Amino acid sequence: MARKLLYNGTIITCNAENEVIDSGAIGFEDEKIVYVGKTPDDVSLYEETIDLKGDIVLPGLVNTHGHTPMSLxxxxxxxxxxxxxxxDKIWPLEAKYTPEHVKWGANLSILEMIRTGTTTFVDMYDYMDIVGKAVDEAGIRGVLCRGVIGFGSEELLQSKLKEAAEFAKNWNNAANGRITTMLSPHSPYTCSPEYISQIIDKSVELNVPLHTHMSETKYEVDKNIEDFGATPVAHLDSLGFFDRPALVAHAVHLSDADIEILARKNVSVSHNIISNLKLGSGIAPVGKMLAHGVTVSLGTDSVASNNNLDLFEEIKSVATIHKGIAxxxxxxxxxQALRMATIDGAAAVWLGDKTGSxxxxxxxxxxxxxxxxxxxxxxxxPVSHLVYSGSGRDVRDVYVQGKQILDNRQFKTIDEEKILFEANRLSRMLAE
Amino acid sequence: MARKLLYNGTIITCNAENEVIDSGAIGFEDEKIVYVGKTPDDVSLYEETIDLKGDIVLPGLVNTHGHTPMSLxxxxxxxxxxxxxxxDKIWPLEAKYTPEHVKWGANLSILEMIRTGTTTFVDMYDYMDIVGKAVDEAGIRGVLCRGVIGFGSEELLQSKLKEAAEFAKNWNNAANGRITTMLSPHSPYTCSPEYISQIIDKSVELNVPLHTHMSETKYEVDKNIEDFGATPVAHLDSLGFFDRPALVAHAVHLSDADIEILARKNVSVSHNIISNLKLGSGIAPVGKMLAHGVTVSLGTDSVASNNNLDLFEEIKSVATIHKGIAxxxxxxxxxQALRMATIDGAAAVWLGDKTGSxxxxxxxxxxxxxxxxxxxxxxxxPVSHLVYSGSGRDVRDVYVQGKQILDNRQFKTIDEEKILFEANRLSRMLAE
Known part of the structure; x- marks a missing residue:
């Protein structure tokens, strides 16, 4: 690939100094960034140059929790x-899912994430080979896991775990390194301690991180205490879950002791603020977590409980709602809100050296x-405008590993019309 | 004007039955709606017909509190x-405002409201003749008042009240009825009881409603109790404020007795959810107000505390945040959320017989x-999609009184490029 330079823009770096560069430029060659700074006087080093005319460049956003096929x-x-x-509603329809549903649901979600500026996303679902293929083709970056739920016979559980492990092994570092993998028990309330322990052991063997839903509702926390005599955090900790690199989604209902454990064990949190509000789950104690040094990132959860994948909405929500509550x-x-969606999100999924700034x-x-x-x-x-006034609809161009995948709001790697048509057709069949 | 029909769309009526019409049409002649229903077989009655191709038609949104010139x-x-x-920040800059600042600030706000689907807005500021002129030219609908703040000499107060009254008198039902007016003491904590009483008397004389900021922060409520021995609601009630048609903005910190007064006196509330969150004011008890039958509408407040005028954000926020809190x-x-931004908003500003459904x-x-x-x-x-997944950026066309003022995202009555340029130039001068 040629050396390219985008110049005459506002560059929001999200680097350690939170530098914002007016009249700035970003240069890259093949996959890598080779220049970030003021617009250079001499641009002849670059084969291709694009005048940004004052537009804003920022790191691609990182969405740290979701279930792409649920977009149907x-x-x-x-x-x-x-x-x-x-x-009554979600599980009966999901029970009818075929690989076709997974394919077009995942594609609809990936389309929407690219359209609104997300370049890295976490996904937990079933039939993950299909999602992996969609990520590969779309040119986005995915941190993927086959979520396993501890319902069914021992044989079924072992077959699910085997499938999850094979996916994690086969797809880790696939798609030119754009895909990494995790193992993922659905949650402490749907997986027995023994099953969770087996998954932890497998994550050691494969050297991949862990991901789970945790402490999303008060009911779930109360039930965990009743069943196991400990909060979900203390319970997972006692099983050794946090001795592995771990990302937990939700973390809404936490005790002070829970927060200390999350901080001490370097657990990454995916704060799914809009989904938690819409489902009536509550509001996570983000201020306290940040004060304890926990890495807090942002996730949309699936569109079934959001109902879109525009992470700009999570960014504005996190920067306003916690002010109102406190x-x-x-x-x-x-x-801070913008960092949660960029560099902190990348760090939360162990990609802080590759992306996010x-x-x-x-x-x-x-x-x-x-x-x-x-x-x-x-x-x-510009940071205020992005966070408080902006929308994912304002994203015009998207690049991943130096390759442009959205160009003036047009998709370069995927067929939008076909995805909208097929997603609609399959979901109407499901609902009928 | 000719008879026009938009057909083959989804018509969200916001009428009393909350009817949503698939394969629907809306017909209008001059200013008035003449048809709402299924797409008719025979469209030859209409001189102009437009195929909506499945797009959604809904009432123009109603934004019931703001200060347009503050967009600078x-x-x-x-x-x-x-x-x-x-x-330290807002008042010192506002003190430097000239009529030019008001003009271009108001135009920037009006542009953004049209762009995001608002067709009726409430405005409280100074130099309101300029705002009235901008409303007239843009073709939007305004419920306008010259806000008066009770600081300064008695002479100054009387001159402000005189100006407010003249504005209310001269502009009421102006611009082909698109402008109505109110009188507006800034708030019970910035206006003495005597001054508020004078304003109430004037509103009787001119037969216009009243508008004010009320119970926005806990500090303000505590101070009101300390100064006057009553909450702002009880205080205003004792002055006779609510014996007039009245719209109050914010209403964040309310006692149960306050809510009963608002319900009994048919007071309209403008719920400014995002501004209240961003300024750390708190979260209004909307569920309780609705349970008591209070008319709750939605307002953005000014962009200085929001930071945009896209009322779709308020709609999604009101439908998610109160779920999370409760x-x-x-x-x-x-x-319900959509009604707050349409028919309930119209009713809140006494325009329920003209607009909002x-x-x-x-x-x-x-x-x-x-x-x-x-x-x-x-x-x-479609209602779920609008509320939970939509954005004001998705608005393509806007009509007020049958006249199209946004056409495929292009403004038909105002000069976007000039407004962006002048608003930027004047605000940079202010800030320097």
């Missing part, structure tokens, strides 16, 4: 109590936001 | 304690949302 259920059921929603307008700054030597994963619209005027503070 | 301060100061933010996924349905005989104030994008797939439930 968007809008199928809302505003119901969690158990009714799951048992009645403190200084809680979680715009800069714009620095020489890292992979060229970045997005361009079109600023010639009211939401970005007056030109006081 | 977007991103100038964020993440500060309210008093620091006001006293830990009840059935709190405030998608339908799509019904024959009402003014043709409606918007078209482009659904041929992932956010609206699969086609399970």
């Amino acid at each position: 259920l968007r809008g199928y059921a809302d505003d119901l109590h969690l158990q009714t929603w799951l048992e 009645q403190d307008a200084t809680a979680i700054s715009a800069e 714009l620095e020489v030597g890292k992979d060229a994963d970045f997005i361009v936001v079109e600023t010639n619209q009211s939401f970005y005027y007056p030109r006081h503070n | 301060l977007r991103g100038y100061a964020d993440d500060l304690h309210l008093q620091t933010w006001l006293e 830990q009840d996924a059935t709190a405030i349905s998608a339908e 799509l019904e024959v005989g009402k003014d043709a104030d409606f918007i078209v949302v482009e659904t041929n994008q992932s956010f609206y797939y699969p086609r399970h439930n």
Whole structure:
């Protein structure tokens, strides 16, 4: 690939100094960033140059929890109590899923993430070979796991674990390193301690991290205490889960002792603020977690409980809701919220050396936001505008490993019309 | 004007039955809606017909609280304690405002509201003749008031009240009825009881409603009790404020007795959920207000504390945050949230017979949302998609009184490029 330079933009680096460069440029060669700084006087070193005309460049966003195939259920059921929603609506439809549903559901989600500026996402579902293939083809980056739920015969459990392990082994570092893998018991309330222990052992053997749902609802925490005499955090800790690199989704209902464990064991948290609100689960104590040094990243969860994958909404929500709850307008700054969706998200999935910030030597994963619209005027503070006024709809271009996958809002690697058509066709069949 | 028909769309009426019409159409002649229903077989009655190709038509949104000229301060100061933010940042810049700042600030806000589907907005500021002129030219609908703050000499106070009254008198029912007016003491904590009483008397004389900020912060409520021995609600009630048609913005910190007064006196509430969160003010007890029958509508407040005027964000926020707070996924349905931004908003500003729903005989104030994008797939439930997955960026066309003012995202009545340029130029001068 040629050396390319995008110049005359505002570069939001999300580096350690949180540098924002006016009249800036980003240069890259093949997969790697080779320049971040002021627009150079001499651009002749670059074969291709693009004038950003004041648009904003920032790292591609990192969405640290979701279930891409569930996009077929968007809008199928809302505003119901969690158990009714799951048992009467979501699970019966998911039981009818075939590999075709997984394929087009995953593609619909991947399309929407690219469209709104996400370049790395975590996915936990079934038929993950299909998701892996979709990631490979779309050119996005995925941190993938075949989620296993501890229901069924011992034989079924062992077959699921075997499938999860094979997926983790076969796909780790696939797609030019754009795919990494994890192992994932669904949750402490759906997997026995013995099953979780087996999964932990397997993660040691394969040298992959762990991912799970944890402490999403008060009911779940109460039940865990009743069943095992410990909070989900203490329970998982006692099983050795946190002696492995681990990412937990939700972490809404936490005791102070829980937060200390998460901090001490370097557990990554995926804060799914909108999904937690919409399902009536509650609001995670993010301020406390940050104060204890926990790595907090942002996740959308699936569109069934969100109902979109535009991570800009999570960024604005995290920067406003915690202020309102704490009645403190200084809680979680715009800069912090943006870091949660970029460099902290990358760190949460052990990719902090590859993506999540714009620095020489890292992979060229970045997005361009079109600023010639009211939401970005007056030109006081680009980070504030992105966080408080921006939307994923403002993303114009997306690059992953130096390859452009969205160009002026047009997809370069995937067939949008076909995906919308097939996703609709298959989901209508499910619902009928 | 000719008779026009938009057909083959999904019509979300927001009428009393909350009717949603698949394969629907809306017909209008001059200013008025003449048809809402299934796409008719014979469209020859209409001189102009437009195929919606499955897009969604809904009533234009109603934003019931804001300060349009403050858009020049977007991103100038964020993440500060309210008093620091006001006293060190916002007020010093506002003190430098000239009529030019008001003009271009108001235009920037009006542009953004049209762009994101708002057709009626409430505005409280100074130099309101300029705002009235901008509303007239843009073709949007405004419920306007010259806000008066009770600081300064008696002479100054009387001159402000005189100005507010003249504005209310001169502009009421102006711009072909698109402008109505109110009188507005800034708040019970910035206006003496005597001054508020004078304003109430004037509103009787001019037969216009009242608008004010009320119970936004806990500090303000505590101070009101200390100064006057009553909550702001009880205090205003004792002055006779609620014996007039009244719209109060914020209403965050309310006692049960306060809520009973608001219900009994038919007070309209403008719930400014995002601004209240961002300024760390807290979260209004919307569930309780609705249970008592209070008319709750949605407002953005100014972009200085939001930081945009996309009311779709308020709609999603109100439908998710109150679920999370109450830990009840059935709190405030998608339908309810949408009504707050349409028909309930119209009712809150005494325009429920003219706008806010799509019904024959009402003014043709409606918007078209482009659904041929992932956010609206699969086609399970258009109201859910609008509320939980949609964005003001998806609005393609806007009509007010049957006149199209946004056409395929292009403004037909205002000069976008000039407004962005002038707003930026003037605000940079302010900040320097």
